[in-house]
Amino acid sequence: MSGRNCKGPFKILVLPGDGIGPEITREAVKVLKALSEKSGITFNFQHGLIGGAAIDEVGVPLPAETVELGKKSDAILLGAVGGPKWDNLPPEIRPELGGLLKIRKVFDLYANLRPVMFFPELKNASPLKPDIIEGVDILMVRELTGGLYFGEKKRITTEQGEQAVIDTLIYTEKEVERVVRLGFELAQKRGGKLTLVDKANVLESSRFWREVAEEVKKDYPEVTLSYMYVDNCAMQLIRNPRQFDVIVTENMFGDILTDEGSVLAGSIGLLPSASLNGKFGLYEPIHGSAPDIAGQNKANPLATILSAGMMLRYSLDCPEEALLIEKAVKAVLQKGYRTGDILEPGTTLVTCEEMGDLVAEEILGGVYDEGLPL
Numbered sequence: 001m002s003g004r005n006c007k008g009p010f011k012i013l014v015l016p017g018d019g020i021g022p023e024i025t026r027e028a029v030k031v032l033k034a035l036s037e038k039s040g041i042t043f044n045f046q047h048g049l050i051g052g053a054a055i056d057e058v059g060v061p062l063p064a065e066t067v068e069l070g071k072k073s074d075a076i077l078l079g080a081v082g083g084p085k086w087d088n089l090p091p092e093i094r095p096e097l098g099g100l101l102k103i104r105k106v107f108d109l110y111a112n113l114r115p116v117m118f119f120p121e122l123k124n125a126s127p128l129k130p131d132i133i134e135g136v137d138i139l140m141v142r143e144l145t146g147g148l149y150f151g152e153k154k155r156i157t158t159e160q161g162e163q164a165v166i167d168t169l170i171y172t173e174k175e176v177e178r179v180v181r182l183g184f185e186l187a188q189k190r191g192g193k194l195t196l197v198d199k200a201n202v203l204e205s206s207r208f209w210r211e212v213a214e215e216v217k218k219d220y221p222e223v224t225l226s227y228m229y230v231d232n233c234a235m236q237l238i239r240n241p242r243q244f245d246v247i248v249t250e251n252m253f254g255d256i257l258t259d260e261g262s263v264l265a266g267s268i269g270l271l272p273s274a275s276l277n278g279k280f281g282l283y284e285p286i287h288g289s290a291p292d293i294a295g296q297n298k299a300n301p302l303a304t305i306l307s308a309g310m311m312l313r314y315s316l317d318c319p320e321e322a323l324l325i326e327k328a329v330k331a332v333l334q335k336g337y338r339t340g341d342i343l344e345p346g347t348t349l350v351t352c353e354e355m356g357d358l359v360a361e362e363i364l365g366g367v368y369d370e371g372l373p374l
């Protein structure tokens with residue numbers, strides 16, 4: 001059943017983090033264990049600390065030990081970080097900046113792939129009309145280690161004695177080139193359309209992205225490159241999303257547009273991501289730690305389970321096993337099981353844990369053996 005290199009043992013570093021993080025990563029690990037039982041791939045899971053959980057345990061949001069474990073791993077699976085408990089700490093030692101952004105920087109995970117897909121089983125779960133979301137298949141490529149989130153931040157006093165703040169948006173040519181090139185590579189393998197989303201009517205950084213894109217484009221004559229301002233894109237995404245194939249954009253725009261994109265799928269609890277530097281990757285749902293539902297066993301674990309699928313595809317050379325996870329998720333949805341965020345009349349409410357059990361059972365049950373190219 002396995003691909004050529006897909007045997008293992010694969011070393012997976014699991015970083016549950018905060019809020020719903022431990023609940024959703026538990027279910028993704030459960031699904032990977034079922035896959036191991038089914039297919040014979042072996043995983044060696046190690047757990048590490050990040051975010052508020054790391055602050056509470058050892059005083060820092062990204063312990064050196066976590067980084068060392070990551071360096072010895074084939075891939076990292078992460079839940080989410082942050083929460084009100086840590087919001088008043090100085091920014092650099094908060095879970096988000098000192099934990100999540102730091103691990104992205106340490107491993108130079110510059111390309112964040114966020115697929116935004118239509119789930120036919122959930123076509124009525126989205127507040128958008130089915131005829132708008134049907135067939136949506138967008139790959140958002142978000143630059144992940146530059147831009148506003150990483151530039152210098154400071155507070156100053158103006159000459160008039162007024163308090164002022166500075167966040168710096170800086171991108172080097174290399175940072176732009178590598179992620180734009182990946183956007184072209186992916187567009188070439190998909191529908192051949194790349195949209196660079198920016199704010200080039202006002203931002204110098206966006207004008208620079210366009211200059212770089214025009215150069216890279218010369219290597220991909222078969223890809224159609226177009227440009228769109230981010231404000232228009234935010235509108236087009238929910239008005240006419242099928243026009244998009246691959247979108248490449250800078251860090252903050254990609255962060256915001258992908259949360260919006262989750263409405264096309266039906267819930268933010270559904271969208272996975274891969275943060276890549278070559279083959280090495282960190283895999284996490286696009287959502288946060290959802291403190292409002294943490295500890296209640298009601299989070300949707302499917303985004304994290306599908307992130308484990310992306311890990312199989314992008315870091316572990318196991319595309320068929322990735323497909324098996326995706327088919328199992330689809331089967332569970334077809335049978336009408338739903339967590340609260342995607343519940344509709346006539347469907348069955350399940351807990352986070354039950355959703356993980358159902359996907360694992362589906363994999364073990366082998367219902368999809370015939371339909372899969374295994």
Ligand SMILES: NC(=O)C1=CN([C@@H]2O[C@H](COP(=O)(O)OP(=O)(O)OC[C@H]3O[C@@H](n4cnc5c(N)ncnc54)[C@H](O)[C@@H]3O)[C@@H](O)[C@H]2O)C=CC1
Nearest residue numbers: 080081082083096269287288289290291292293299300341
């Ligand atoms: N990658 C990460 O670790 C991220 C961390 N954060 C952090 O998470 C904390 C909460 O941030 P919010 O802005 O509230 O964003 P959030 O994504 O955690 O939650 C937004 C809304 O979506 C719901 N939601 C999120 N994931 C869900 C799931 N799997 N199933 C069902 N419902 C789900 C939440 O209940 C909430 O109503 C903050 O501390 C923030 O900084 C936010 C985004 C990403």
Ligand SMILES: CC(C)CC(=O)C(=O)O
Nearest residue numbers: 096097100149255286287
């Ligand atoms: C800490 C934030 C930048 C995380 C986030 O919102 C994201 O990566 O989607």
Ligand SMILES: [Mg+2]
Nearest residue numbers: 255256259286
């Ligand atoms: Mg976000």
